[in-house]
Each structure stands twice: as C-alpha cells, then as structure tokens.
Amino acid sequence: MGSDIITARVIDRLQELIPEEICTIENTSISGTHTHSGPAGFLQYILYQFTSLGWVEETASAFVEGIAQSIYRAYSNLQPASVYSNSGLLYGSNINRSPTSYLENPQEERDRYADQGDTDKEMLLLKLVADDGKELGMLNWFAVHGTSMNNTNVLISGDNKGYASYLAERYFNGPDVLAGKGDFVAAFASTNLGDVSPNTDGAKCTDTGLPCEPYTSTCHGNNMVCIASGPGKDMFESTEIIGKKQFDFALDLYKDATEKINGSISYRHSFIDMSNQEVTLGNGDTATTCDAALGYSFAAGTTDGPGSSTFQQGTTSGNPFWDWVKDFISEPTEEQIECQAPKPILLNTGDLTHPYLWDPVTVPISVFQIGKLFILNTPCEFTTMAGRRLREAVRNVLVDAGITDAMVTIAGLTNSYVHYVTTFEEYQAQRYEAASTLYGPHTLQAYIQNFERITRDLLRGESSVTNAAPSDLSDKQVSFLPPVILDRTELFQKFGGVRKQPKGQYSPGEEVKVSFNSANPRNNQRIEDTYLTIDRLGPDGKTWTTVFVDGDWNTKYVWELASESGVSYAHITWSIPEDQESGQYRVCHYGTRKLPFEEGEALLSYVVRLFSWNGASYAAASLFQLSSLFSFSSPDVATSSEYKEFMGCSKTFNIKNVDSASTSTSDWWAVSSFKASLWK
Incomplete structure (x- = not known):
C-alpha cells in the first residue's frame, strides 16, 4: 500500500535524479497492488509496525530507491506516444467477502449493478504505444485483493496481480528477457477492493467443509476455522489461476484497445484533516467525522486471514474485559463513542500519540485528468458500493460541466494508507471493513465531498484548498528489530559454498533444490539485481547465460538463520518449466556478508558501539556471536571492510527429454521470496 513517508522520500530522491522539477507531491501517485505477502516496516505510524517490530529502514530504503529508479527510467525514455483505452467485465475472478454487509445497501441501488453483482467486474485498461509503433506498456484497474497467498505463507510475493504483471511483461518482452529487465511495462493496479477477495471457492469451515455462518464468519463460534479458499489446489495454484485470468482478459482488452484518449492533462491535490470534516447528509x-478508532471486528480479521479467536465479525457491542483493556490503553470520550457508533471502540488510535501517532490524521487525495479519463487517487480501501458512490459523485460533477463521456476510476491505497471506507449502511453491520473505517460512519461522505471539491477546482482552473502535509516522523521512529551484527560460516566452510548439490539430471516438471552457506539478505537489498540465477551453458562449453532470476515465478529463495551466532543458509528451489530447453545448467547464489568491525575499528570501540546501540543484554548476545566468530569461523571472515560480496554456484546438471518446440507463458511460474524470518 501507499505510504506518506515513502512518497515524500521518493519526491526528494527524484529531485536528485531529474534536473527539472517534474514530479511533485501534487502530481505523483504511488499506488500499491496491496499484496499481503510483502515486507513490513515502511509506514510511519505505530499501528502498522507491530508485525515488523517497528520501523525497518532496509524495507523503506529499498522501496524508495526502486520506485524512484523506475520513474527516472520512464523519464529517461520520454518519447511521443498515444494512450488508448478499453474496458470490459471480467467474471470468475473475485467474490465479496462481506456479502451480508453489501445487502445492507438499498435494494434499488443494488439493482442498478445487477450485471456485476456485489463486486465490481469491470477492468479499465490503458494501452501505451509510441508514435513509431513500439508497444510501451499497459495499465489497468481491477478490484481484487492480493490475498491468493494466504496468511500461512512465509514468502514475499506479488500475489495474483504480481503474477499477472509477470505474465504480461514476459509475453511482450519475450521469454529471453529477464524478469524486470524488458522495455514493456505492465501494471495491474488496485482500485475499490475493500470487500473483494480472490478466494472464489468461498468461506468454509475447515473442520466440516460446510459454509461459515454468514454474519459473523464463524464456525460454531470460532472464526479461526472459517477460511476462504481460491480455485486452485493450494495457494500457489490459486495465485496462478486468478493472476492468469487477469492477464488473459487484459491481453484481450489490449489487443482491441482502439479508442485514443485526447485532450488536456491536469491534476489537483489536497491534504485533508479526516478527523474533523463536516459533511452534509x-x-x-x-x-462530522471522528477521531480515528478501530472496532472490535477489526481484531477478528477476515475470511482471507482470520485475526484473533477472541473476536468475531459483526460485533456491535463490547465485553467487560476488553473494554477494560482498551480503556487502559486510551479511554474514548463519550463524544467519541457517540461519534463512532455503532462501532464498539477497541483501539482509540486517534488519541494515541506515544511514542508517535498510531494512525494518520491528515491524508492526501488527488484527481488526475488525462483527456476524458479521471483517476481518483485515494489512500484507502473502498468497498464495492462505497467506490461506486464515489465514482458516481465525481461523474455527476463532470456531467454538470458538460463532460458526458468521462471514464472515472479509483486508484486505491495511494500515497498513504488509512484502512477502509464503507457505505453508511455497511457501517451499521460492523464487519471487518466497517470496524476498520477509521473516521466513523460518515467517512465516505467526507471523501465524496472533497473529491467533488477538487474536481470542480480542476475543471475551473482554480487551485485547491489544502491543509499542511502530514509531519515527517522519521526522527521519532523506533525499531526493536536488531541490526545485523555479523555473518559467519561453520568451521572450514566458506560463504557461497554449496551445502546441498543438485542431482546430475532432471526432467521438466521436477524441482531442483540447492542450499548454500549464506549471509543476512538485509545487508544488501540487491536493487535491480538478484540473489540467485539459473544459468544455462552455451554451445561453446564455456559461456553461461542466465535464464531465470529471483524475480521469476519458478524460483524460490528462502533464507534460514541457522544459529544465533550468525550462521545462515540460503535454500534455492527451481521448478523446471515443462518446455525448458535441454542442456546443462547450474544454480548460483549471490550475497553480501557483514564483518564484525568497520575499517580501522578496534575491538574496544566495537564493544562500546554495541552497548550504545542496543543496551547491555543485546550487546552481551552480540559479544557471544563475536567470540563464536573467532573460535569457529573460517579465517577469511575478518578482513578490513565492513561488507563483502560473495557468490557460489552449484555443480552442473543436465535437463533432458524436453520438447522445446512450444512456449506458453502460462507455464512460467515463480515466487521471488524470502522467509518471513528475513526481517526478524
């Protein structure tokens, strides 16, 4: 999802990379695909940092540099081009995970969307083609959560939208171009996906196979065994199926996209204080809207990923114990309780400022115009009907201005993140999405009025009223994630050394598994690089050509911390595609190890630094690592530099009996990933 601190840092970085001030906070939209299988620690508010033990600079810096470099590359390749649009309804790729809440909306309103039902099925696609005919890219919006990979997953993944993008770029760039290196760029973006799930098999009780109780999403009172599943035999296949459906449909839309978008380009942006908005009903x-607060059902989670067994969705009243706990943390005022009703407040985050803000107060919104296309950049997850109402409200403003053929879409989770937005009616049911609507039952109306306002400003050529930007909390960030102290190997081992070699021969469809002596990947995020390669030996018997990297869907990279003394392993898996070319191959691993001393630093200075960073208890553990280093590690570890690159390759193995006559993008699959313990 978006992050206000990431957006601000990207703008700062672009001012270093690009001489002209092309990108500003007003005209930049950084929208997340919202995979639930990504590293955490890049949002500057406390509530989003529990799972990552606070702020994680390695995550944030990697995101900033990666995003900035991608924008810079686009700037460096500016050329005359045209944008074409197309849209259509994609069925069988999403379901509503809170259908009982959707039914709270008026019947006559629901009837207007009978062709789509309780989720938006429309995919809106843009096709970018250079004036010389070169195909440059595609951008599309389709409502579905990035939760095909469920919460048992411990690997970083782009989920179904990442897989769809992978297939599209491989299709247009060709199979010989490595992942992320081609000229054609495919973006499968998020929109109003708040109540939309990719787990189309629905929510069922894992112990009985029967459907869950629909209002609370429980099975005999237990929400932990009410799980929604995708169409595949496991989460990997489900990711492939939902991702490929989006790719196939996008490709059809792309091929038939002939309507050229003409007209002016403009934008308006505004920061708004969402805790104090007056709305007209x-x-x-x-x-008015309210100070931020989360309800009991927030803690219950969803059928895509249950939360705590103590809670269940649809809760509209508290219980004595948790009321006492929440009052101990921050007791809401009577005014706040009344404002948020019928939400029973579990976390009164709007009143929590120690050690810094728990949730945003000031949020960014913007509208971009490209001809008759209007993109509404929102920092939240709108439910299906909430998104429909927002689009309709803006479309009515455009019609009043004489623009009757406008295309209006929502770019969700953009530039910041402030949870969910439901309709007023859905809010009354207090399922997960409603309990996570921070600013009370009138949150949607506040967004609608502000988007109407800045859209009118855009059409009139007037500037938009705005609050000050949210504070940069960088200097307040805390982290309980210990720094990497050192990396070491076992006795007589070397970094990059192979612990487990591959077999001598494989057939298509089999898995190659290789393990290496490694180091903590946090030492180097390898931006625009890779932690692994799958290489094929050329016909000269000397030249190796890389055919797959860690960005491919058929590779997995799992890092394992083997001991507290700094020994770790990298486990690499390659699932051989059915059409893989015969030949000789190898698996290589690339890493960066951290040494105990910076250049010229004495042991005493190092010990002092440990205590000043982490306190006595952690410093003692680190000194244990240090003693282990000198007692057991290989002698080449202690060199003069703080970080040192290493690599290692497996022995050569053969792949035979492969029919390489046909190539289908649907056969390629990969998960570029780390074990969750990478960030521990």
Whole structure:
C-alpha cells in the first residue's frame, strides 16, 4: 500500500535524479497492488509496525530507491506516444467477502449493478504505444485483493496481480528477457477492493467443509476455522489461476484497445484533516467525522486471514474485559463513542500519540485528468458500493460541466494508507471493513465531498484548498528489530559454498533444490539485481547465460538463520518449466556478508558501539556471536571492510527429454521470496 513517508522520500530522491522539477507531491501517485505477502516496516505510524517490530529502514530504503529508479527510467525514455483505452467485465475472478454487509445497501441501488453483482467486474485498461509503433506498456484497474497467498505463507510475493504483471511483461518482452529487465511495462493496479477477495471457492469451515455462518464468519463460534479458499489446489495454484485470468482478459482488452484518449492533462491535490470534516447528509442535516478508532471486528480479521479467536465479525457491542483493556490503553470520550457508533471502540488510535501517532490524521487525495479519463487517487480501501458512490459523485460533477463521456476510476491505497471506507449502511453491520473505517460512519461522505471539491477546482482552473502535509516522523521512529551484527560460516566452510548439490539430471516438471552457506539478505537489498540465477551453458562449453532470476515465478529463495551466532543458509528451489530447453545448467547464489568491525575499528570501540546501540543484554548476545566468530569461523571472515560480496554456484546438471518446440507463458511460474524470518 501507499505510504506518506515513502512518497515524500521518493519526491526528494527524484529531485536528485531529474534536473527539472517534474514530479511533485501534487502530481505523483504511488499506488500499491496491496499484496499481503510483502515486507513490513515502511509506514510511519505505530499501528502498522507491530508485525515488523517497528520501523525497518532496509524495507523503506529499498522501496524508495526502486520506485524512484523506475520513474527516472520512464523519464529517461520520454518519447511521443498515444494512450488508448478499453474496458470490459471480467467474471470468475473475485467474490465479496462481506456479502451480508453489501445487502445492507438499498435494494434499488443494488439493482442498478445487477450485471456485476456485489463486486465490481469491470477492468479499465490503458494501452501505451509510441508514435513509431513500439508497444510501451499497459495499465489497468481491477478490484481484487492480493490475498491468493494466504496468511500461512512465509514468502514475499506479488500475489495474483504480481503474477499477472509477470505474465504480461514476459509475453511482450519475450521469454529471453529477464524478469524486470524488458522495455514493456505492465501494471495491474488496485482500485475499490475493500470487500473483494480472490478466494472464489468461498468461506468454509475447515473442520466440516460446510459454509461459515454468514454474519459473523464463524464456525460454531470460532472464526479461526472459517477460511476462504481460491480455485486452485493450494495457494500457489490459486495465485496462478486468478493472476492468469487477469492477464488473459487484459491481453484481450489490449489487443482491441482502439479508442485514443485526447485532450488536456491536469491534476489537483489536497491534504485533508479526516478527523474533523463536516459533511452534509442526504436529508440536509450535517454531521462530522471522528477521531480515528478501530472496532472490535477489526481484531477478528477476515475470511482471507482470520485475526484473533477472541473476536468475531459483526460485533456491535463490547465485553467487560476488553473494554477494560482498551480503556487502559486510551479511554474514548463519550463524544467519541457517540461519534463512532455503532462501532464498539477497541483501539482509540486517534488519541494515541506515544511514542508517535498510531494512525494518520491528515491524508492526501488527488484527481488526475488525462483527456476524458479521471483517476481518483485515494489512500484507502473502498468497498464495492462505497467506490461506486464515489465514482458516481465525481461523474455527476463532470456531467454538470458538460463532460458526458468521462471514464472515472479509483486508484486505491495511494500515497498513504488509512484502512477502509464503507457505505453508511455497511457501517451499521460492523464487519471487518466497517470496524476498520477509521473516521466513523460518515467517512465516505467526507471523501465524496472533497473529491467533488477538487474536481470542480480542476475543471475551473482554480487551485485547491489544502491543509499542511502530514509531519515527517522519521526522527521519532523506533525499531526493536536488531541490526545485523555479523555473518559467519561453520568451521572450514566458506560463504557461497554449496551445502546441498543438485542431482546430475532432471526432467521438466521436477524441482531442483540447492542450499548454500549464506549471509543476512538485509545487508544488501540487491536493487535491480538478484540473489540467485539459473544459468544455462552455451554451445561453446564455456559461456553461461542466465535464464531465470529471483524475480521469476519458478524460483524460490528462502533464507534460514541457522544459529544465533550468525550462521545462515540460503535454500534455492527451481521448478523446471515443462518446455525448458535441454542442456546443462547450474544454480548460483549471490550475497553480501557483514564483518564484525568497520575499517580501522578496534575491538574496544566495537564493544562500546554495541552497548550504545542496543543496551547491555543485546550487546552481551552480540559479544557471544563475536567470540563464536573467532573460535569457529573460517579465517577469511575478518578482513578490513565492513561488507563483502560473495557468490557460489552449484555443480552442473543436465535437463533432458524436453520438447522445446512450444512456449506458453502460462507455464512460467515463480515466487521471488524470502522467509518471513528475513526481517526478524
């Protein structure tokens, strides 16, 4: 998802890379695909940092540099081009995970969307073609969560949208171009996916196979055994199926995209204080938004990923114990309780400021115009009907201005993250999405009024009123994630050395598994590089050509911390495609190890630094690592530099009996990933 601190840092980095001030906070939209299988620690608010033990600079810096470099590369390749659009309805790729909440919306409103039902099925696609005919890329929006990989997964993955992008780029760039290196760029973006799941087999009780209780998503009172599943035999196949459906449909839309977008390009941006917005209701009355708060059902999680067994969805009243706990953390005022009703407040995050803000107060919104296309950049997850109401409201503003053929889409999770937005009616049911609607029952109306306002500003050529940007909390960030102290190997071993060699021969469809002596990947995020390669030996018997990297869907990279003294391993798996060319291959691993001393640093200075960074207890553990280093490690570890690159390759193995006459992008699959303990 988006992050206000990441967005700000990207803008700063682009000012270093690009001489002209092309990108500003007003005209930049950084939207997340919202995979639930990504590293954490890049959002500057406390609530989002529990799973990562606080702020993780390695994650944030990698995101900033990767995003900035991609924008810089686009800038460096500016050329005359045209944008074409197309849209259509894609069925069988999403379901509503809170269908009982959707039914709370008025019948006459639901009837208007009978062709799509309780989820948006429309995919809107843009096709980018240079004036010389070169195909440059595609961008599309389709509502589905990145939760095909369920919460048992411990690997980093782009999930179904990442897989769809992978297939598209491989199709247009060709199979010989490595992942992430081709000229054609395919973006499968998020939109109003708040209540939309890719797990199309639905929510069922894992112990009985029966459907879950629909209002609370429980099985005999237990939410932990109510799990939604995808269409595949496991989460990997489900990711492939939902991702390929999006790719196939996008490709069809792309091929038939002939409507050229012409007209002006413009934008408006505004920071708004979401805790204090006055809104006008349909009957003419006024109401206000509230200070941020999360309800009981937030802790229950969803059918895509259950939370705590103590809670269940649809909870509209508290219980004495958790009321006491929440009051101990921060007791909400009567005014706040009334404002958020019927949400029973579990976490009164808007009142929590220690050691820094728990949730955002000021949030960014913007509207981009490209001809008759209007993109609404929102920092949250709108539910299906909430998104429909927002698009309709903006479309009515455009119609009033004489633009009757406008295309309006929502770019979700953009530039920041502030949880969910439901309709007022859905809010009353207090399922997960409603409990996670931070600013109370009138949150949607506040967004609608502000988007109407900045859209009118854009059409009139007027500037938009804005609050100050949210504070940069970088200097307040805390982290309980210990730094990497050192990396070491076992006695007489070397970094990059192979612990487990491959077999001598494989057939297509088999898995190659190789293990190496390694180091903590946090030492080097290898931006635009790779932790592994699959290489094929050329016909000259000397030249190796890389055919797959860690960005491919058929490779897995798992890092294992084997001991607290700094010994670790890298386990690499390659699933051989059915059409893989016969020949000789090898698996290589690339890493960076950290040494105990910086250049010229004495042992005493190192000990002092340990204590000043981490306190006595962690320093003692680190000194144990240090003693282990000199007692057991190979002699080449202690050199003069702090970091040192290494690599290692397996022995050569053969792949035979492969029919390489046909190539299908649907056969390629990969998970470029780390074990979750990478960030521990």
